[in-house]
Amino acid sequence: MHSYTLIAPAKINLYLEIIGDRADNYHELAMILQSIDLADEIELGSISTDTIRVHCNHPQVPTDQSNLAYRAAELMTTQFPNTFAKYGGVEITITKRIPVAAGLAGGSTNAAAVLVGINLLWKLGLTQSELEELGATLGSDVPFCVAGGTAIATGRGEQLSPLASLNNIYIVLGKYKSLEVSTPWAYKSYREEFGDSYVRDSDNLAVRASAVHSGEMVKAILHQDAKEIAKKLHNDLEKVVLPAYPQVLQLRETFASAGVLGTMMSGSGPSVFALCESQEHAEEVKLQVRSATKNDDLELFVTQAIAHGIQIAF
DSSP, rough: OOEEEEEEEEEEEEEEEEEEOTTTTEEEEEEEEEEEEEEEEEEEESSSSSOOOESSSSSSSSSSTTTTHHHHHHHHHHHHHHHHHHEEEEEEEEEESSSHHHHHHHHHHHHHHHHHHHHHHTTTTOOOOHHHHHHHHTTTTTTHHHHHHEEEETTTTTEEOOOOOOOOOEEEEETTTOOOOOHHHHHHHHHHHGGGGGGSSSSHHHHHGGGGGHHHHHHHTTOOHHHHHHTTTTTTTHHHHHHHHHHHHHHHHHHHHOOOOOEETTTSSSSSSESSHHHOEEEEEEHHHHHHHHOOOOEEEEBBBBSSSSSEOO
């Protein structure tokens, strides 16, 4: 086979705690990540020249070396030069359904799909762990996007401990198309405002990070208890993003007033999601938020938690 089509799911954060600074200038984090069925489609095909080509249907997505999917392909060419010479270059076509610059790991999941796809295309036989290790060199979210499901993420987000997958958890997701929040700005702002509370001792960083393993959120996930999960939603970055971006705060408040189980900003934003009791409830919430907002710039999606990351399309 000379081409593969892969499904690349988005992710949300159910929990994000900033613990302190790391020696590599990243933050030590404790997070719980969840794949959702809102997904991009990635088609990879072999081409006769030794080049990488990227196409995308979304005008905001770059198609040069700044695209994480391009960089994933480039990484594989440098890691496996003999195989690259044998099979030639790759053409990558991205059909975007995940909102751009939304805090939903859209770029990371595209990169993860390219790693998985080239592994298949070039018959490399790499394991999931090996693909995750390669992905970690591209970005902190890429390893999770390879595996997907539900997981605790520590370190800078690349150290994963799988949890029992959530089933039948329905979600409404909202994002203003024209609104973007810089992830580096969000973390820098948090450091400037709350750095005094950081754990300084490196040993204590690891202890604090592991504490989420026994957290109430993990118990709620193990029991598949959507109401308890909703009560334990937590994102430290809301402390800096919501005051700076009133539209994000207003969207969060609109979700809250729509009778959802719980609502929160995902990652560094600006996407906001809400947990609902059922698909019917989620559809009702979507209509209610649309009616209350009356802004064509707002995209709304009904989605659900899923138990997997990158998959081959059938």
